[in-house]
Amino acid sequence: MTTLALSIRRPPYDGTEVESHARRELLPHIRHVRECQAVTRKRLDEDVARGRPVWPVKESYGRLQAGKEVRFSRVYAESGQFSDTREL
Secondary structure (H helix, E strand, C coil), X not given: CHHHHHCCCCCCCCCCHHHHHHHHHCHHHHHHHHHHHHHHXXXXXXXXXXXXXXXXXXXXXXXXXXXXXXXXXXXXXXXXXXXXXXXX
């Protein structure tokens, strides 16, 4: 997910139509990664509920996560997916 996010440049470093088109091409990949992440989270929650031992995972929201969401929301906005943009 980090590699995908880092492939999306933030303003003001990208203004060309080619880069805008390349970002829109990433939309299916971003959706796939986010779906896989949701499935993994759900499985971990189910395992914890069943009493199965799970590696301790400390989720945090920091600079890296915020940067990913900014970059992904830009792709959603440029593709007209405003509800997904607001979700992030």
